[in-house]
Amino acid sequence: MLRVHFTAEDLFDVTFAAEPLPLVELALALVAWQRTDERAVFGPWRGRVGREMPGRVRPLLDLLRPDGDNPQFVEPYARSLEEGLAAVRDHAPLLTPDGLRHAAARAPGSASWLRALWGRDREAWDQLDSAIRSAYEVLIAPHWPRIRQSYRADVAWRTRLLAAHGIKACLASTHPEAGWSGTAFEVGRPPDYDVRLGGRGLILMPSSFWTGRPLLAAHPDGAHVLLYPALTPLPLTAPDRAADGALDALLGRTRAAVLQSLLQRRTTSELARDLGISLPSVSEHTRTLRAAGLITTERDGKAVLHAATGLGVDLLHSGA
Structure with missing residues (x-):
């Protein structure tokens, strides 16, 4: 329990x-691929992953087992792939003998690669880096939206x-x-x-x-x-609602993307960064959405925070 x-x-x-954090999601995607539950939902997905996954991903399966009780260093709380890979490398000096014993006892293959990894062998860490990059290109990058x-x-x-x-x-x-x-x-x-x-x-x-x-x-x-x-x-999941033609026609492509982004509270600066638009453009779109009752805006110190209202969420999920 x-x-x-x-x-x-x-x-x-x-x-x-x-x-969401890309390497956390990557670790859980690899776990989901190995699990056998939720066949109706994940069964076809697992089949596709099995056909697409390159062999160099194999070392990750010695670290990431289906129960999810896995070494945390391989799923760092990082906001990008490169930041995450750097964090993984930074953990090399912190790996303990107890961690090695735990990982080796659960690994389906030989423990020799794990021992090399814990021994800070450069080739083993290069293999880990390559495995993470390859898995990311299959499991995360194409599906991030x-x-x-x-x-x-x-x-x-x-x-x-x-x-x-x-x-x-x-x-x-x-x-x-x-x-x-x-x-x-x-x-x-x-x-x-x-x-x-x-x-x-x-x-x-x-x-x-x-x-x-x-x-x-x-x-x-x-x-x-x-x-x-x-x-x-x-x-x-369906394709991103912000790309849905009907919602684009109703709100405009950029304004629909702003509303979609505000399913989670965001600052004006975060919206500009995430959507690649200017701060004045964000202000214009949020003003229009707020006037329509689709978002709320409040000030928190120097930051201005926006979030979708219940009406805005309903609109995004209605297939409008």
């Missing part, structure tokens, strides 16, 4: 991660659930066997994991690939991360 103990302070410090779509839709729905029913209902919705015992969040699935947040808070991170019970991991800033299956797994 997973059991997460909250203090009163922790209950007020539950947030959503700002965006759909991964973000799945992520943002889940966050938008659970944000509304949180506002309407509170944090306990929001967390209980992450798994059919999730619930609460006092101030402890529990999921009745193995393996056993008992964690006290101790006032450090919790970051929620949906994944379009993960199909098992919620996973708990440490965040570099000291908080914990709860990673759980997104409402819409990747194989069921």
Whole structure:
């Protein structure tokens, strides 16, 4: 059973991660490929991945096993592939003998490559780098807009659930066997994991690939991360609504993209960066969307934050 103990302070410090992270999603995609559950949803996807995956990805399967209890260094909290690869390399001096024993006991192949990796052998680390890049090109890069779509839709729905029913209902919705015992969040699935947040808070991170019970991991800033299956797994996501012709015709292509981006709260600067448009253009589009009741805008210090309203979310999901 997973059991997460909250203090009163922790209950007020539950947030959503700002965006999906490419190497976290990559690790979970490789895990999903090896799992056998959710055949109706992931079965055809697994077949396609098996045909497309190059052989040089094979070393990753010694590290990333189907239960998800994997070494965290290979799935860093980085916002880009290159940043993530640098973070993976930086962990080389930190790998412990206990970590090697754990990885070797679970690996399907010979432990020799793992021993070389833990021994900081340059060729072994080059193999890991090549495997991550190759897997990323197959599993993540072509599907990143759909991964973000799945992520943002889940966050938008659970944000509304949180506002309407509170944090306990929001967390209980992450798994059919999730619930609460006092101030402890529990999921009745193995393996056993008992964690006290101790006032450090919790970051929620949906994944379009993960199909098992919620996973708990440490965040570099000291908080914990709860990673759980997104409402819409990747194989069921449609093309990005911002590219939908009808919505483009209704709002205009750029304005539709702004609304799509605001399924998750964003600053004016973040919108300009993500969509590749100027700050004045963002201001013009957000002003129009706000006047139509599709987004809200509020100031947080020097930042201006925008988010889709319930009406905006409904419009995006209506197939308009």
